[in-house]
Amino acid sequence: MKKNRLGKSDLYVSEIGLGCMSLGTDEAAARRIIHEALDQGINFFDTADLYDRGLNEEIVGRALEGRRSEVVLATKVGNRIIPGRDGWVWDPSKEYIMEAVKGSLRRLRTDYIDLYQLHGGTMEDPIDETIEAFERLKEQGWIRWYGISSIRPNVIREYVKRSNIISVMNQYSILDRRAEEAVIPLLQEHGISIIARGPLAKGILTDRGGHKAAGGFLDYAEEELHALRDQLQQIAESKRSLTHTALRYCMDQPAVGVTLAGASSVEQLRENAAASQAPPLTEEELGKIRSVSKANRYAEHR
Template sequence: MKKNRLGSSDLYVSEIGLGCMSLGTEEKEAERLVHEALERGINFLDTADLYDAGRNEEIVGKAVKGRRSDVILATKVGNRRIPGKEGLSWDPSKSYIKTAVKDSLRRLQTDYIDLYQLHGGTLDDPIDETIEAFEELKQEGYIRFYGISSIRPNVIREYVNRSQIVSVMSQYSILDRRAEEEVLPLLAEKGISVIARGPVASGVLADTGASKVEKGYLDYAADELIDIRAKLAPLAHHERSMSQTAIRYSLSHQAVAAAIPGASSLNQLIHNVKAAESPALSTEELEFIRGISRANVYTAHR
């Protein structure tokens, strides 16, 4: 599978990665999916400390044991569970990040993390302190590189200007093109890579996704999604299905180094991997897709 350099780092990630959030907690099945992903050329695994309250990291760590050098392992930090308090608390402080990384390393059964990502962020955060934490973790050898996972253009700009991030994970798909106007051009100019999550738009653009349209998606109503699926259908053929077309769209921008669709079954995983073998979208196809979808922009989440 094609591998792309992640920003200015020396990490080369498979253009199709595995979003591990959807692996589930059935250990044997989840490990089987990770092993199959590695066998099929995926080397980029993305998890987070909050997925299944840390269980996801444990499963991923167990699955890659003995194959650690074959894997680019990414995880995230910032969402904290405080005993006695319901839900998650946001904590981008230096002290928390430097404590949380030790817990992630233990669960992942490794002594280093390839890509450590801030799992959110606002302009009210102590951004310089957060950056300092990541820089110190690099110097101490706990992490190799760092990035952020954010859809907030104003937050992304701050980290672009003030830090050495190599990547930004952002939602990006045919149905969520908000990053195209503000975020992608900036990151391309600065040599920072995008990791595109949600390329199949929560299953709306999957081949079997007709039943997913009822609730709508972002600012799209159900009838609009039905119409878009019908118009996308001619682009799908024996070499490239609808979901593979959607993944190829997310990969079409020069700033995007990897797309990370999730997979909860072997069939889904194999289908995602085959998107790497399917034809890239032509200029005409890209123009057609942009013509039938919306160039939506960020209003909230600034």
């Protein structure tokens, strides 16, 4: 599978990554998916300390034992779980980040994290303090690089201006093109990679995902989604499946370092991974896709 350089770092990641949130809590099933991903050439695995209250990191860590050197392992921090209480609180403080990394390292059964990401962010955060925490962890060797996971252009601008982030995880798909207006040009200018999450738009942009259009998506009504699915299938014709068309839309964007797809079965994982062998979208196809889909814009967080 093709590998891309993540930002200006020394990390080279498979163009398709595995979003581990969808693995679930059946450890045997999750292990099969993770091992199949490795066999398919996927080397980028993304989790978070929040997923299943840390259990996801534990499952990923155990599944990767003996193969740690083969992977680029990413996790996230900032959503603080307080024992004995439901939910979580937002905590981007230096003190918490410096402490939370120890738990992630233990659960992941590793002595370093390749990419440590802030799991959110607001303009009210102590941004310089947060950056200082990541820089300190990098100096100490606990993490190799850091980035943020955010859909807020105003927050992203601050980190681009003040920090050494190499990536921004951002929701991006044919149905959510907001990043094209506010985020992609900025990151391209500064050599920072996008990690595209949600490329299949909650399954709507898969071959069997028509039923998932119920209730709409962002500024699309259900009827619009069904019509768009038909148009996209016509554009792809016999070249590739709808799933692969949706994945390639992100993969073929030069600013995207890795397209993150979840999988809850080995079959789904294989289908996603096969997008790397599907023909890239032509300029004509890209033009058609952009003409039939909406150039969404951020109404908030600008």
